[in-house]
Amino acid sequence: MNKKGLPSLNRYGIILLFVxxxxxxxxxxxxxxxxxxxxxxxxxxxSKHLLGTNDIGNDIFTExxxxxxxxxxxxxxxxxxATFIGLxxxxxSGYYRGNVDEIxxxxxxxxxxxxxxxxxxxxxxxxxxxxxxLILVLGVLSWESIARVVRxxxxxxxxxxxxxxxxxxxxxxFHIMSSDIIPNLTHxxxxxxxxxxxxxxxxxxxxxxIGLGDPSVKSWxxxxxxxxxxxxxxxxxxxxxxxxxICITLAVISIALIGFSFEKGKQTVKxx
Amino acid sequence: xxxxxxxxxNLSVTFHGDCDLRAVNQVSLSVTxxxxxxxxxxxGCGKSVIAHAIMGLLPKEASVDGSIRxxxxxxLSLSERELAxxxxxxIAIIFQNPSLSLNPVYTVEHQISxxxxxxxxxxxxxxxxxxxNYVLKFGFxxxxxxxxxxxxxxxxxMNQRILIAAxxxxxxxxxxxxxxxxxxxxxxxxxxxEILRNLVSEKGRSLILITHDLEFARRISDRxxxxxxxxxxxxxxxxxxxxxxxxxxxxGLLNSLxxxxxxxxxxxxxxxxxxxxGCRFHPRxxxxxxQCAEEHPDLKPTGNRKVRCFLCH
Numbered sequence: 001m002n003k004k005g006l007p008s009l010n011r012y013g014i015i016l017l018f019v020x021x022x023x024x025x026x027x028x029x030x031x032x033x034x035x036x037x038x039x040x041x042x043x044x045x046x047s048k049h050l051l052g053t054n055d056i057g058n059d060i061f062t063e064x065x066x067x068x069x070x071x072x073x074x075x076x077x078x079x080x081x082a083t084f085i086g087l088x089x090x091x092x093s094g095y096y097r098g099n100v101d102e103i104x105x106x107x108x109x110x111x112x113x114x115x116x117x118x119x120x121x122x123x124x125x126x127x128x129x130x131x132x133x134l135i136l137v138l139g140v141l142s143w144e145s146i147a148r149v150v151r152x153x154x155x156x157x158x159x160x161x162x163x164x165x166x167x168x169x170x171x172x173x174f175h176i177m178s179s180d181i182i183p184n185l186t187h188x189x190x191x192x193x194x195x196x197x198x199x200x201x202x203x204x205x206x207x208x209x210i211g212l213g214d215p216s217v218k219s220w221x222x223x224x225x226x227x228x229x230x231x232x233x234x235x236x237x238x239x240x241x242x243x244x245x246i247c248i249t250l251a252v253i254s255i256a257l258i259g260f261s262f263e264k265g266k267q268t269v270k271x272x
Numbered sequence: 273x274x275x276x277x278x279x280x281x282n283l284s285v286t287f288h289g290d291c292d293l294r295a296v297n298q299v300s301l302s303v304t305x306x307x308x309x310x311x312x313x314x315x316g317c318g319k320s321v322i323a324h325a326i327m328g329l330l331p332k333e334a335s336v337d338g339s340i341r342x343x344x345x346x347x348l349s350l351s352e353r354e355l356a357x358x359x360x361x362x363i364a365i366i367f368q369n370p371s372l373s374l375n376p377v378y379t380v381e382h383q384i385s386x387x388x389x390x391x392x393x394x395x396x397x398x399x400x401x402x403x404x405n406y407v408l409k410f411g412f413x414x415x416x417x418x419x420x421x422x423x424x425x426x427x428x429x430m431n432q433r434i435l436i437a438a439x440x441x442x443x444x445x446x447x448x449x450x451x452x453x454x455x456x457x458x459x460x461x462x463x464x465x466e467i468l469r470n471l472v473s474e475k476g477r478s479l480i481l482i483t484h485d486l487e488f489a490r491r492i493s494d495r496x497x498x499x500x501x502x503x504x505x506x507x508x509x510x511x512x513x514x515x516x517x518x519x520x521x522x523x524g525l526l527n528s529l530x531x532x533x534x535x536x537x538x539x540x541x542x543x544x545x546x547x548x549x550g551c552r553f554h555p556r557x558x559x560x561x562x563q564c565a566e567e568h569p570d571l572k573p574t575g576n577r578k579v580r581c582f583l584c585h
Binding site: 098165167 | 355365377378391435438
């Protein structure tokens, strides 16, 4: 633990994520070219092109920088969707219990059973490949574990004195859930959110790699996919396919580190 | 005679489970305006269940019979939504264990003023002013120092006062205090007693005080009701009661006080799933005779009070 009370691992995670966020927000600061600008194809790394150029002459370093935004967007957007659905379902079933709980948790079990990647492959084959569809599908299919954790925590919190006294002050269930229970859930939801982000980024990369991503939007996964199909591997251009892989790994590690430190750093609510 | 603000009539609460448990049996009580009623009894005798029944907080497994009339409303027939309007606004409850009854993630100010925003839709500046003036009465002077604190930064006594302030800021007609002195030291108990007493005398509110602290009950209550094993065994004015308790259980309670010689009541309280036949207190009673083991005594008036004992009728 450092002075601020955060586990030290957390710091590296935050620094890494900060770098990636900067890359996503102000890509032009990092690279001098436009991602659509064309040069000689298949060039080796040089001082002009740090990671060389690809099959159609785009600067690979520029592509890598601009890809950050796409990969992070997919990760965070689908995690937001998943967290929202999970929170609503978990809260409702934990707070109301009884039949509502039975039905919602039964539904959660059903969704939990669906194999995610194969389903996404099928959906991607039928739907027009697009980044927003991917985000939606990933989000809609990864809320179950969040719902479960939220439910069990809600069951615990709803029995505490302050929820009881909030009921006695005549507050509505909605008010109690949103202002008494949710703030006390952050330390279980935050790590779950981070892990969902990391998982979504990995899913996006793997789907893009097998060619089910959106080819018009160049994420890191799409870059590896192109490197694979357009001769990067045969020509042993490791500077083409390795950097996006490393970026995915580092981004996922940074997000997971932050998530883990949330988990470790917080105390649970005292129940009597 | 003054009209009662709240009146319980033959209230029974049964918890259904593997075996049915009758936690409250045919309790009739009434509280008039400006009166402090102390509900005294040992742990597990159903005091808190009565409070929860009034607030409509009992779980689904509990079935409630009888009636609870508040002014002219029958509380038991109200829906959850209608109850929500009454809770906090008309009837407030102060729970035991104040530190757990406050939400750890909000400041004191937020928790005290919250009901103003919800029930009265008060504007921010007005609510802030209201809260500041209100907490002054609870000894938070100056309010600016205390209001931004979180419950974890306050002591148990402060949290108790905060909780009382939070539940009474809308000036409800009835305040139910469920063991408000539990876990507080003598000094804080006196302080809490004074605050509760002031609450009542100020606006003509009524207070139902649930406690097992006889000394505390004596100091602040007008009338006292002794409960044993889910039943009321004696009701009397506080003065008369402490001068001369009639029911053997009440006598036992008073004798177990340190100043009266610390004499414990023999045996332990009966299980509520299978209460003894006849008078529920007879296995532990010093004056027991044959009738007590067979017949169940009624709560009958004797003089100014009501006692549930054959010996006093």
